[in-house]
Amino acid sequence: MRQVAGPSFPLWESRGYESHFSNYVDEAERPFLHLTPLVGWMNDPNGFSYYEGRYHLFYQYNPYDTKWGPMHWGHAVTDDFIHWDYLPVAIAPDMPYDDGGGCFSGSALTLPNGKHLLMYTGVAAGGRRVDGKAVDRQVQCLAVGDGHDYHKYEGNPVIDEQMLPEGCTAEHFRDPKIWQESDGTYRCVVANLAADELGQILLFSSDDAFHWKYEGVLAKNDGTYGAMWECPDYFELNGKQLLLLSPQDMLPVAHEFHGGNNSIAFIGHVDDETGAYVPEHCQTIDHGIDFYATQTMLTPDGRRIMVAWMQNWDTVSSVGPDDRIYGQMIIPREISVVDDKLYQWPVRELNTRRRNRVAYEGVRLDDTLMSLDGISGRCIDLNVTVRSADVNNPYREFTLWFAQDETFHTSLRYRPGKGELKINRTRSGSRRALLHHRKCIVTGERDELNFRLILDRKCAEFFFNDGEQTISITIPTAQAADGISFFAEGNIVMDVEKFDLTGADDIVR
Numbered sequence: 001m002r003q004v005a006g007p008s009f010p011l012w013e014s015r016g017y018e019s020h021f022s023n024y025v026d027e028a029e030r031p032f033l034h035l036t037p038l039v040g041w042m043n044d045p046n047g048f049s050y051y052e053g054r055y056h057l058f059y060q061y062n063p064y065d066t067k068w069g070p071m072h073w074g075h076a077v078t079d080d081f082i083h084w085d086y087l088p089v090a091i092a093p094d095m096p097y098d099d100g101g102g103c104f105s106g107s108a109l110t111l112p113n114g115k116h117l118l119m120y121t122g123v124a125a126g127g128r129r130v131d132g133k134a135v136d137r138q139v140q141c142l143a144v145g146d147g148h149d150y151h152k153y154e155g156n157p158v159i160d161e162q163m164l165p166e167g168c169t170a171e172h173f174r175d176p177k178i179w180q181e182s183d184g185t186y187r188c189v190v191a192n193l194a195a196d197e198l199g200q201i202l203l204f205s206s207d208d209a210f211h212w213k214y215e216g217v218l219a220k221n222d223g224t225y226g227a228m229w230e231c232p233d234y235f236e237l238n239g240k241q242l243l244l245l246s247p248q249d250m251l252p253v254a255h256e257f258h259g260g261n262n263s264i265a266f267i268g269h270v271d272d273e274t275g276a277y278v279p280e281h282c283q284t285i286d287h288g289i290d291f292y293a294t295q296t297m298l299t300p301d302g303r304r305i306m307v308a309w310m311q312n313w314d315t316v317s318s319v320g321p322d323d324r325i326y327g328q329m330i331i332p333r334e335i336s337v338v339d340d341k342l343y344q345w346p347v348r349e350l351n352t353r354r355r356n357r358v359a360y361e362g363v364r365l366d367d368t369l370m371s372l373d374g375i376s377g378r379c380i381d382l383n384v385t386v387r388s389a390d391v392n393n394p395y396r397e398f399t400l401w402f403a404q405d406e407t408f409h410t411s412l413r414y415r416p417g418k419g420e421l422k423i424n425r426t427r428s429g430s431r432r433a434l435l436h437h438r439k440c441i442v443t444g445e446r447d448e449l450n451f452r453l454i455l456d457r458k459c460a461e462f463f464f465n466d467g468e469q470t471i472s473i474t475i476p477t478a479q480a481a482d483g484i485s486f487f488a489e490g491n492i493v494m495d496v497e498k499f500d501l502t503g504a505d506d507i508v509r
């Protein structure tokens with residue numbers, strides 16, 4: 001995609017590099033609760049799966065730099081989605097013909113023989129555009145392993161452009177999401193750029209996960225949702241069929257879809273007679289600035305958990321000169337569909353990290369900036385409900401400032417009249433002229449707003465109205481800025497509850 005398949009990067013070299021140079025990462029650079037790369041650069045989550053009693057999460061990884069580059073799969077495991085143990089690099093772009101241009105995004109599952117299967121996109125050499133220009137081809141490959149070491153399948157690639165009908169391109173053909181059906185057969189969806197320059201999601205099937213057959217186009221972009229689609233995921237949830245994907249080059253639509261790289265969810269059903277996917281409704285997954293490339297998995301206790309890269313291609317140029325890591329994941333979220341809407345909530349395991357509860361009920365807030373004793377911090381779980389003190393005289397605006405001192409703050413503003421939420425990190429300490437604010441509209445009851453804020457060293461995740469909408473952003477603010485203030489235009493009654501969130505080291509198991 002971004003380079004013609006290139007030199008080989010041996011696995012042993014990347015493992016040696018990361019085990020040595022990760023020692024130079026200042027632990028204060030890492031958030032407490034959000035997964036970051038062991039060293040270097042991280043983008044999309046990959047291979048999110050449950051294998052041999054632990055949750056595995058791989059990630060797009062360039063250990064050698066804090067910029068995107070030769071894509072490896074970094075690897076981490078967890079029991080609770082919060083504390084992660086790093087494992088060595090899983091796969092490297094070391095097969096010049098199949099994946100020398102990168103081991104791009106993909107997914108994982110457990111094979112009947114107990115092995116862990118990774119399905120990924122190899123960026124391969126040898127493609128040509130119709131105008132003769134040499135370009136990469138993207139092909140789908142496999143690697144099989146034991147949860148620690150993985151061997152690339154000798155039959156790679158298992159899906160390439162020769163299987164595709166007329167009207168598909170090989171230059172943009174990536175991010176396989178594999179799953180097993182209840183009858184034991186396998187399916188995968190892969191993103192593709194059609195010849196008309198619009199994205200589509202292709203469906204493949206297999207009896208054994210190694211030999212694949214093209215089934216058809218599951219969904220096609222009609223131009224409403226950007227151009228190329230990346231990182232598809234397809235699953236059933238609460239009686240609905242969901243297709244999640246990340247479109248590139250979107251034009252904004254009201255306050256629902258922002259311009260650039262988005263992550264969107266189609267909620268629909270499968271037609272009984274034709275077997276076709278029928279989307280009924282489409283929404284943004286997260287209204288923040290730093291969110292992209294979702295991937296989900298099903299836990300043994302039946303929860304559908306979603307993870308995403310807490311960054312976005314449109315805002316990635318904020319790396320500092322001395323930083324040794326770049327990129328982080330959101331805290332994995334439990335997702336559900338209620339009334340045809342996607343709801344998201346931090347995994348329940350996060351609650352075991354809560355300490356030192358401080359709570360206020362019925363606090364009156366009027367036209368002054370107010371802080372509350374004990375409500376501050378940079379690694380906290382904050383729950384707030386606001387409503388008009390007098391319903392006949394509704395408040396006009398509510399504002400929260402956080403990560404605040406005399407110089408810095410980030411704000412969340414709510415205007416109930418328009419149902420408008422606005423996040424603004426212009427004064428968070430960024431020295432880059434990037435996008436720093438974004439708006440969205442809440443639906444339903446507008447006077448009362450409840451939200452949960454998970455604040456970690458370098459980021460904030462908001463969950464509004466029990467998870468109906470979310471906003472995720474990164475902030476570079478120095479840790480000393482740990483103030484929180486509330487402000488109202490009009491008269492508000494507010495309930496506030498705050499917990500400190502403990503980091504990886506002092507967890508009581």
Ligand code: FRU
Pocket residue numbers: 043044060071104105121174175230231292293
């Ligand atoms: C999405 C993406 C994927 C690709 C990967 C490359 O962020 O562009 O489509 O597989 O990143 O790192």
